[in-house]
Amino acid sequence: MSEIDSMIKVKNITKSYIKGSMITHVLCGITLFIEKGEYVAIMGTSGTGKSTLMNIIGCLDKPTSGQLELGGVDAYQLDDDAISALRNKSIGFVFQQFFFLERTTALDNVLLPLLYADTYPADAIPRAKQVLVNVGLEDRTKYLANELSGGQQQRVAIARALINDPDVILADEPTGNLDSESTAEVLKIFHRLHKEGRTIVVVTHDREVAGHAQRILELKDGQIKELDFSSKPKDSSDH
Amino acid sequence: MNRMVRVAKESIRMMKGNRLRVLIMALGVAVGVASLTMMICVSKGAYLEVMDIVNRQGQDLLQVRPGTDKHTGLPSGSREVVSLVEEDVEAILLHVGNIRAASPVKDRKEVEVKYGDKFTLSRIFGITPVWAEIRDFGPSKGEFISSEDLNFAARVCLIGQTVKKNLFGDTDPIGQTIRIKDVPFNVKGELEWKGISSAGRDRDDRIVIPISTYSKRLFREIKLNQIVITIGDTSHLDKTVEDVRAVLRKRHKLAEGEPDDFAMRTPQDLIDLAYGTTRSLINLLTGIAAVSLLVAGVVIVNIMLASVSARRAEIGIRRALGARKSDILRQFLMESLVISMLGGVLGTILGYGGSILLSSLQVTASVVTPLALVAAIITCSLIALVFGIFPARKAANQNPVDALRA
Numbered sequence: 164m165s166e167i168d169s170m171i172k173v174k175n176i177t178k179s180y181i182k183g184s185m186i187t188h189v190l191c192g193i194t195l196f197i198e199k200g201e202y203v204a205i206m207g208t209s210g211t212g213k214s215t216l217m218n219i220i221g222c223l224d225k226p227t228s229g230q231l232e233l234g235g236v237d238a239y240q241l242d243d244d245a246i247s248a249l250r251n252k253s254i255g256f257v258f259q260q261f262f263f264l265e266r267t268t269a270l271d272n273v274l275l276p277l278l279y280a281d282t283y284p285a286d287a288i289p290r291a292k293q294v295l296v297n298v299g300l301e302d303r304t305k306y307l308a309n310e311l312s313g314g315q316q317q318r319v320a321i322a323r324a325l326i327n328d329p330d331v332i333l334a335d336e337p338t339g340n341l342d343s344e345s346t347a348e349v350l351k352i353f354h355r356l357h358k359e360g361r362t363i364v365v366v367t368h369d370r371e372v373a374g375h376a377q378r379i380l381e382l383k384d385g386q387i388k389e390l391d392f393s394s395k396p397k398d399s400s401d402h
Numbered sequence: 403m404n405r406m407v408r409v410a411k412e413s414i415r416m417m418k419g420n421r422l423r424v425l426i427m428a429l430g431v432a433v434g435v436a437s438l439t440m441m442i443c444v445s446k447g448a449y450l451e452v453m454d455i456v457n458r459q460g461q462d463l464l465q466v467r468p469g470t471d472k473h474t475g476l477p478s479g480s481r482e483v484v485s486l487v488e489e490d491v492e493a494i495l496l497h498v499g500n501i502r503a504a505s506p507v508k509d510r511k512e513v514e515v516k517y518g519d520k521f522t523l524s525r526i527f528g529i530t531p532v533w534a535e536i537r538d539f540g541p542s543k544g545e546f547i548s549s550e551d552l553n554f555a556a557r558v559c560l561i562g563q564t565v566k567k568n569l570f571g572d573t574d575p576i577g578q579t580i581r582i583k584d585v586p587f588n589v590k591g592e593l594e595w596k597g598i599s600s601a602g603r604d605r606d607d608r609i610v611i612p613i614s615t616y617s618k619r620l621f622r623e624i625k626l627n628q629i630v631i632t633i634g635d636t637s638h639l640d641k642t643v644e645d646v647r648a649v650l651r652k653r654h655k656l657a658e659g660e661p662d663d664f665a666m667r668t669p670q671d672l673i674d675l676a677y678g679t680t681r682s683l684i685n686l687l688t689g690i691a692a693v694s695l696l697v698a699g700v701v702i703v704n705i706m707l708a709s710v711s712a713r714r715a716e717i718g719i720r721r722a723l724g725a726r727k728s729d730i731l732r733q734f735l736m737e738s739l740v741i742s743m744l745g746g747v748l749g750t751i752l753g754y755g756g757s758i759l760l761s762s763l764q765v766t767a768s769v770v771t772p773l774a775l776v777a778a779i780i781t782c783s784l785i786a787l788v789f790g791i792f793p794a795r796k797a798a799n800q801n802p803v804d805a806l807r808a
Contacts, residue, residue: 223722224803244726251724258806262719266419278408279724323723 169196170330170362171220176229178215189215190226191385197331197364202357204376205366206390211382213366214335220364221254221333222246234330251279255324259336261316263308269295269319270304276327294322298352314345321352331362338372350375409729413736424741427705430698431745431785432752434691435778439753441687442774444760447767448680456669460538462502462636464643465667466490466629466650485654485663486626488613493653498645500634503532507628508616515609516581517569524565525608526582528616536632544576544591547612551590555614559587562606563595585619587611643668680766695781698745699789702738706793710734710800717797718805731798738790739783746782750775
């Protein structure tokens with residue numbers, strides 16, 4: 164891991180919450196570098212601050228202290244509009260709850276990020292249809308949330324994350340609400356995206372999901388540590 | 403496609419999925435705008451009616467009547483008061499400048515009039531030849547009362563269109579003899595058609611005769627019911643009114659501090675009188691409009707706030723996908739604006755309908771005026787901004803992480 168070439172540089176980030184007179188330190192000085200094209204899993208039991216870390220990397224949440232560089236840009240020095248633009252251009256989010264907009268077709272869901280792009284591409288709709296083809300939903304473009312299975316909704320969410328051709332895909336428990344079949348489909352898509360050269364960061368508590376990544380990091384007691392490949396489980400029935 | 407246009411379109415697309423909520427909010431605005439529209443239409447109608455009265459009566463008409471009404475200061479109905487006599491008219495003409503013409507008027511209602519075996523009750527006016535010019539009430543056929551008729555107390559008359567219809571039907575009345583209180587009068591002409599007065603009286607149910615004939619042949623009395631005066635230069639109306647008052651007070655020997663024993667009515671009094679009848683309706687409609695627009699605003703704030711809470715996840719995902727605070731603000735403001743405008747359109751249609759109904763039921767004069775539409779557009783934009791900004795800001799300032807955790 165070299166600091167110079169890294170696409171994502173997390174430097175000494177801390178995050179504390181104050182509730183009444185209690186201070187909870189969730190992240191206690193995290194430093195990590197993720198290179199372009201890497202497929203990284205961040206593991207940890209629930210409540211360890213995995214989602215907090217991902218939100219900070221995704222510029223959704225501000226750290227208490229520390230620095231985040233995305234593609235050479237010091238993200239938290241930017242104003243809110245610039246951070247919004249950075250999220251729009253450089254980051255593709257996939258969440259556990261899909262966040263499939265209600266009363267909105269799969270196609271319109273996929274088009275959402277383009278709505279907030281600086282310039283709306285002339286080929287927006289063909290592009291959206293193409294990413295839906297890429298996730299195997301070419302015949303579901305006009306479907307609404309209640310007409311799609313959870314797995315299909317999550318694939319639409321992945322298509323939505325891809326439409327703006329982001330530098331990195333951040334997935335927070337992407338398979339947490341899915342059955343094993345849908346989980347396998349989603350993981351297959353991530354695998355293919357990785358092969359295409361995309362940078363993927365998956366946050367999960369599931370060792371099997373993490374096992375598909377190139378590199379596994381474990382978050383524990385506010386600190387991060389690299390798990391070596393030998394500890395990677397060959398099999399798990401833990402889902 | 404411009405970013406703002408894209409966000410506006412997205413806002414409308416989201417609203418289509420929630421028609422009931424949109425309708426409820428729009429209805430509140432519609433009620434307010436309907437009242438506002440009706441208020442404006444009724445005001446405009448009243449204004450036109452008043453101007454019509456003033457134009458019909460003349461901007462330069464000054465009426466003096468005997469007695470005063472203690473409460474309103476307007477002429478009392480008391481016909482028994484003897485305070486104005488023909489000498490008063492002569493004094494006014496002699497001592498007050500800026501007067502073009504003045505005529506004494508005596509009149510009596512429900513006097514028997516006969517022609518052959520036909521019978522009617524009509525109002526008889528004793529006047530001088532200048533009366534026709536002062537009241538703009540001349541003959542449509544035949545000739546008006548002349549100075550000679552006045553000097554010789556000739557038994558001649560002109561009849562109004564209602565009298566003509568009642569006594570003659572389609573026959574030509576000119577040259578015929580009618581009997582007023584059994585005194586024969588030669589019909590010299592027909593008065594032009596005037597219609598119903600603002601007080602609801604039939605202005606065509608009248609007969610005019612020389613005032614000298616009125617006193618000598620019909621009713622032996624010296625009191626005048628009215629003096630009508632045409633003022634020369636209306637820009638000096640107030641001064642002229644004061645001069646007439648001074649001359650009359652002097653002639654009537656009224657001591658200082660004693661009230662006038664006559665009342666004067668200017669075109670402005672007419673305007674006030676005519677407005678008085680619609681003012682209470684206008685006030686009521688203004689009140690309803692103000693209250694319902696305020697209620698509509700509060701409804702918008704409430705429902706929009708509830709909507710913002712219910713749509714936290716939507717706001718969160720939009721922010722995560724790159725929406726700026728200003729995009730979210732615009733999306734929700736656009737919603738308020740569209741809802742408000744929808745209510746405005748609905749309210750304007752209702753209000754125009756209501757105002758047409760009011761005038762067709764003859765409740766009050768009401769005119770469909772584009773001014774109401776302009777007022778509706780401005781009001782709705784203001785409501786959307788004033789009441790929509792708070793929920794929209796709340797939506798825009800929501801922390802994306804909190805919004806997504808929901």
